[in-house]
Amino acid sequence: MPSETAPSVVPTADDPPPDFVVVDVETACPRVSSICQIGIVGFRGGAEVFSYEMLVDPHDAFSPFNIRIHGISADHVAGKPSFAHIHPTVDAHLSGRITVAHSNFDKGALAAACRVHDRTPIRTTWLDSVRVAQRAWPDLPSHRLNVLTKYLGIRHKHHDALSDARAAGLVVVRAIEHTGIDLAGWLAPFAARGGTAPKAAKDGPLKGERIAILGGPRDGPLARQLAGAGARVLSSVGLTTTMLVVSNEQPYGRFYHAAPAYRRAEELRRAGSSLAILTEAEIAHRLETR
Template sequence: MFGLFKKKKIGATAIEAYAAKRRSNYDLDFLGTSYKFVAVDVETANENSHSICQIGLALVDHDNTIRTYSCFVNPRENFARFNIDLHGINHRKVAGAPAFPEIFGTLSDFLNRHILIQHSTFDRGAFNGACDLAAIEKIKSQWIDSVQIARRAWPEFKGNGGHGLANLKNELRLDFDHHDAGEDARAAAQVVLLAEERLGVAFDSILTRNPTKRSYPKRVSIPGNEAGPLHGKTVCFTGKLGMSRDEAAQIAAQSGLTVRTGVSKKLNILVVGDQDLEVLNGHDKSSKHRKAEELIADGQPIQILGETEFHALVSG
């Protein structure tokens, strides 16, 4: 878990003492290196954003390799049960750990030299709150929100799981332990690199360029006709059909099918139309189609039908 802070700069003595006590390898060799960007994540002890109890850094080199470091911080505040259950950090784990001013004194110059990535705006607020509490100067670097980058790269996730790390972990096949600061920082860095690859744009230009306006079929949800022969089953549509999404939903509902907007374990039928390659952003199937196949692989009895099969089903 530890991969941070060994000598150099203010606060190193306290950090070295803590490292020796924990028998951990705190290596600060990265402080003199310049990286493409640095992803930052924090965990907090309680509802106060300044109560930082763990700092994680993902250092992204110019060849896109990632080094991850994390360190416990003693917030000198009580730990709330909710936070302990979330990240597993408590008083015992931070006993003897340096306080925020000591750690920040070691990291501040390094952080101020880099563009910083955060997944949502929480981490910047936590750093600012901790700096205010300690009466020390805040980070002056540019902060970029990887949630906003993810929204540009994968707009189809809106309303279909969203752009939080938990859903992106599933959709993008990310491998990390959620709610560990170092792991979450690495995940945010991976999201940015995947977005670069998908959009063909450098990470620091993704949010400044004008995105191409894309057209998505209307999301329709209708309860099924109780007198219909297919009542009790659910259907969802993805892709472009030979009719409007409203027309398809009305036909399905008349046959008894309840029309849903998303794919879940409660779905029975997914109707797949033509796929817009621009919307798919490099995938050969929509996110709904891929999710349905995952559920089928897990044993869920979901049928995937083409438009012709759908018409045959409701006609029959």
């Protein structure tokens, strides 16, 4: 059952600004624009300073799969505001600040909701807490949020937007404490790691393939291997993607099927695309046998 926490008052100009804010959303169906719950938490000096949570009417269908994940159904959002109505509040919390999200799913969902509801994009500096956790605790077998909170002893109700946002924020706080790297330090590597994908070789066994990588950087070893075999390495799964390769570095563990890129690839396949989904081991074997 989703929480019914009342939304907080938007901090005023007289309040000290947070060091960073954290956002998490739940969606009603595979369309990432179908936000049905949003949670935002502000942190300053390593402590929570405000929180905001709202159930949202996505004006979209609820899929049984998504309902099983978060427990939110159409009945829960009846009479709740749409994303268009809460956009000014969300924008006030996030715009011009550092915004943490656990993976890029929430970033993509907010961008899609802004497009669908004809609202201005939210301008913020994003920090992925998955990548923070990967660097802070590289030996963990998975960096999914529920795995991290169990490891770090953080109280957490998985797939509740407010609890997920709070937990992701505490992961960043603990990573700062654990490594001694401050917030600016965590931002710098990711700006540099955005990386340019290697240029596809003129010929090779993957010539003509347009490949997205789930969980690996666009300029990493896997990307270089694929480009060296003639493939064009893409930044995301789209209509022209011919293959999704699941990297050994992906942070979802055995639950990688829930990753946004994987779900998007499956959605395209159901719509008739011939897009192939392979693991890093499978693509390596294919290259060895060609």
